Amino acid sequence: MIAGVAAVAALAVLAVKPGAGGTVPHPEPRPGVTAERVLPPSLLPSTPGAAEAYAAARSAPRVLDGLYCHCDCSKHFGHRSLLTCFESDHGGRCDICMGEAMLATQFASQGSSLEDIRRAIDRRFGS
DSSP states (O other), X not given: OHHHHHHHHHHHHHHSOTTSSSOOOOOOOXXXXXXXTSOOGGGOOOOTTHHHHHHHHHHOHHHHTTOOOXXXXXXXXXXXXXXXXTTSGGGGTOHHHHXXXXXXXXHHHTTXXXXXXXXXXXXXXXX
């Protein structure tokens, strides 16, 4: 019985998302990154909030390129950063992606550093 409990506890530790009590592997923004690959308005999904989230991604590509996306799309879809989510329709179909983009650009517009934005994103979405 003790071995069974220990095995379950070990699996629970392995299943914890990055950021749950620790830090996540935020990527460093690529030098010269732009929003050129972010989907244009004509190709966006009609999901509520999508247009605003893609506009946010276009307005701060360097910030979004330095953020880990807490929907874990890096593991499931090979996304490099939050910016990558908005290079397809994924960003407009995922509440986490849209929420992170909106929060990140809000903080960026207020002059917050990338480190401060990362901490805010992790606190809000990294549970």
